Amino acid sequence: MNWRLAALKNGFKDYTAYRVEFLMEILGNAIVPAAIQWVLWYAIFKTDGATELAGMTYVQMLHYTLVSVLFNQVRGGDQDFELAEMIRTGQLSNYLIRPVGLIQFIYIRGVASKLLISALSLAIGIVLSVSVLSSEASPLRMIGAMLLALLGNVIHFQIGAVLSAMAFRWEDAYGLLMVKNMAVSILSGELLPLNLFPESMSWIWKSTPFYLYVFGPAQYALGEWTHLEFVRQLGVAFLWIFVLWVLIRFTWGLGIKKYVSLGG
Known part of the structure; x- marks a missing residue:
């Protein structure tokens, strides 16, 4: 069997071995942020009496929360x-002597659960698009949005792989990876719609690929992006993937030359 298929199969087995824990993790990752956002929108629109926030109504905010939760489930592990x-x-060292691509192997094994979750999220999203969301939403848009979210998953891992290569020099890249994750939480649209950023600060999130994880897919799914804009953003995603692939080869190529297997 091709080692990539074997890695994917093993990944599925690992993540579904404890089904209750797996399900609780999915529900926790969905319910907690959705509840926090709902409380925030309720306080702004119902308690304070606001009618719009950054051009979005209460219903539009709720719709964003619904779809962003779906795409957030697909974000990298x-x-x-x-x-x-x-x-x-x-x-x-145990992997360097094996006839597999280490970084590919780790990614494929880890993405197995995300593929399962993305299929479930897509099914839910399609139901929402024909029953709850605005008329601009559609199953076709939801499929395209999920594709963009999956590309975001690849980008997220690639960025992490580049940063993890710093462990060759610093021995421990944990802090750097944590900072990256905190930045992603803010700049991906996971916590709040990115159009809440002041216009003068929008360049911050636009200059990173993080918005492709959640905000971008949500915008397309809800009909806020045209099909042409979606295609343009797909091109942006593939460009990031190529650039990061080059960076991975460069950083890991240098790192392996300095690698000494002494343990922690």
């Missing part, structure tokens, strides 16, 4: 932390 830990502890 913690494979980059695994890579950094392998470098720090010396476990990387």
Whole structure:
């Protein structure tokens, strides 16, 4: 069997071995942020009496919350932390002698659960698009949005892989990866719609690929992006993937030359 298929199969087995925990993790990642956002929107629109916020009504905010929760489930996991830990502890040596691409192997094994979750999220999203969301939403838009979210998953891992290579020099890249995750939480649209940023500060999130994880897919799914804009953003995503692929080869190529398997 091709090692990539074997890695994917093993990833599915690992994440579904404890089904209750797996389900609770999914529900927790969905319910908690959705509840926080709903309380915030209720306080702004119902308690304070606001009619619009950054051009969005109460209903539009709720719709954003619904779809953003779906795409947030697809956002990258913690494979980059695994890579950094392998470098720090010396476990990387066990993989260097195997006939597999290490970074590909770690990603494929880790993305298995996200593929399952993305399928479930897509099914829910399609139902929402024909029953709850605005008339601009559609199953076709939801499928395209999920594709963009999956590309965001790839980008998220690639950025983590580049940063984890710092462990070759610093021994531990944990702090750097945590900072990256905090930035992603703010700049991906996971917590709040990015159009709440002041116009003078919008360049911050536009200059990173993080908005492709949640905000971008949500915008397309809700009909806020035209099809042409969606295609343009797909091009942006593929460009980021290519640039980060080059950076991975460069940083890991240098790192392997300095690697000494001494353990943590």
